[in-house]
Amino acid sequence: MNVFKRFLAFCVGVITLVLHGCGATSKDNPMPPTVEVKTTSVQAEGYSQYIYVKASSSWKITFSSESGEIVDWIIAEPSVGNGNKSVTLRVAANESEEERVAILTVSTTGGTAIVTISQKAKKSEPKPDPKPNGGNLSPKTGWLELPAIPEGTDAFTHSMTVGSTKTRNYSFIWDYNNLVAPWVAYPLCKWNIGSGSRSDAWGLDPLLPADKQPVLYKGFKEGNAGWFARGHQIASADRLTSYSSNAMTFYGTNMTPQIQNGFNGDIWAVLEGKVRSWANSSDTLYVVTGCVIDYKDGEKVKYALDNNGKKVTVPTAYYKVVLRYMKNSTIGYSGYSACAVWLDHKVYNSKNINSSYSMSVDDLEKKLNIDFFVNLPDKVGEDVAAKIEAEDPAKVSWWW
Template identity: 40%
Template sequence: MIKRLFFVLAVMLLFLGSCRKDFSNIQVKQDQSVLFTSKITGQVQTRMSGTQWDDQDSISIFMYQGQSLTAGNVVPSGFNKQFITQRNGNFSPKTSADALDFPKDKQVKFVAFYPFQRRSDLQRELNISNQQIQAPIDYMIGHSANSMGYQQGPVQLNFERLMAKIQVRVKGSGINAVTAKISPLQTEAVFQIDQSQLIPRQVFKEVEGKVLSAGQETVIEWVIFPGRLSDQSKMVFISNKGDSYTWEIGKLAIDYVRGNRYQYSINLTDDGTVDPNPSVSYMELPIISNSADLEYNFKMTPDRSKRNFSMLYDKKNRIAHWVAYPLSGDYLGGQSRTDNWAYDPNFSSFNQPLLSRGFGIGGIDRGHQIPSADRTKNYAENSTTFYYTNMTAQTSSLNQGVWARLENQIRSWTRNSGVDTMYVVTGAGIRDGNAPIEYVKDNGNKDVAKPKYYYKALAVKRGKEYYTIGFFMENKVTPASAHFNSYRMTVAELEKRTGHRFFPGLPEGTKSMINNAIWR
């Protein structure tokens, strides 16, 4: 009996030891294997965004050593491997032949390209002549943020879109469905992965747009190469009645920027003309930059009844580069300041300044980018203006003087007869030429970038025309007698000063002049 018991115990120990050894081997293999998480930066588009992809989307992976990818520094086992995702943005090898292992003694980086193409070089052929299945032409390039080595976990890939998008929402009296074509449209290009360079080919075709929905309002869109359309480009609509309508979209002379979507509301009139109204997702949105440290965030009002404001937030420097929002009677009421200072629930508190006691520096205020007085409809909406992500280190004399008077004037312009909505972009610039970024400390002793200047870009529609104006002020002690008209400039000039592109759906001519009858 005792011998049998010892035999059973010996077998159990042998089995457990074998299991422990197998688990150890599996763990080592997992630590060596390369897996990826991902994030798509820039503006939200229609197919996928953030960490959301389509099921079985696949990417090309290149593993390399050094500062940048070249044909000579690709790790031999890491050339053009195919990785796939199940919608969640986590990528794993499609087959065992695509699996990658971290080199044990080397630091490596990664470049990815979407969609996967089985090629033996670093060049990709791009062709957008067929818009009916858009997933294959939603071209993107991805980069790992840092060099990584053995046993350091999944690799974060930050993807940027290479293409722009035009979307039109079409209505017309008695019209139930519409198709549309752009002609001529550039349809081919080459993308050099190692140089991250897109080289268009001089191939132009008539291209039918993808109809997303049809009915009393038809939604149609095109994926396009960045840059300007041909001056001769026209968008031709064909209604369900067979009637034809032409919009000379090329004459807008707009520089379409990659990663951004341009929306237009189109009214097909009874006299056979096209009445386009740019909306560009939301009219107030500037072009959204792509960066691992910058995060675009869109907020609805707390009751989800309407849009509130958007921001491009710099998580590294703990400041919003700009806050864009609509202003109208729907947002204005009798609510007083809530002073409900709080962390923004859409960002990690680590990436936000703690400012419950202000900056603690004489002459420096917690300056709102979207003013408290622009959200006075109710307590909940006003509270959102007190998120720390909306705060900046603003010189007190500026914040409480000419800047406050400008904000009051903007509300006054909004209340003028004939104004439905004022579109506002407020920004804080932390770089000016080669001067280093200045920092102040928050209540937790974390660095927060101090703006070198502030600006506002405004657009309003009166009748069928849009009108714009810009303001630019340095973040310094400002005379109490200063008047905001001393700081005004065209939006085109403001774009040159700040490097941002405002109201991208508007023609350059609209942004290059100030109508004094509107902005008086």
């Protein structure tokens, strides 16, 4: 009888230990959350609905744009919780004439659940496109990276897919006489930079005929000023989310003839890396990269030749101008700050990029007669936009 009691006690102990172990495993390894959303396409007037979060641990709900910028026109009440819970989703009225999208993310220690919610644009009387130009880019997009598009200038944009989200890759205007893009504009953040490989897929831009762009499968041939490298405006390393998104950076329309040693492979590459580091420390960095052709009277205009013998003008200078958004930033105004960097196209003995190359957006606008970040006033107001563009980045240590 005593033997049987001892055996029974042993079995109970083993069962208790197993059950305890199973409970610990469940707690230490929570399941990924799920979220049920009844309506993912919302009218412009605004909307409220219940969503249902199912989770085995604590969770947090956040909202971001397709480019990773935090959005505040949609909120969850509550935005944090534990376990299964109904949550109120409130969407503010959309006063814009553009549809907008928010990425709803439920995060737990066990994983994430993501749902895309779109809101229709405010209805308005049809307005004529203010740009009777060629190309597939309209200035009515409202994208923050875009400069003003000069009347009569052809403007283009390329899109890409990051994960399952279709978004813009980069936009540019085209100079048919010099066969270069005076500027290329694009949003930059961790989400759309990615971590893939360089494609080296040198090719033609499908938006332009081959005779209207540089053909550069084999690089530039020597023109009247020696050999030049194929220099990217939007860097290859800025788009590593997929082969396709990276291949677009190798289009002839994104190339200019650049000095290799002492510029493209050195100080320009360092500047590209610095811009990416700024983007990785921001919600979104809106970037404009440009080339300048400004030969003085009587000065020899340098050119390189593409693979078909077409002349491509060698720029005299380059610049990058960026608009940073960081919701909780302690610099700038309303979360925004800006910086412009100018480099003459020449051989530099040092690769170092410092504040001596910088200037305010206002100063660059006066230098080039270009209105950068033309949509910024609609976002923050004329007065705040003016302060952002007037600020001297050399006096803001964050950039350096």
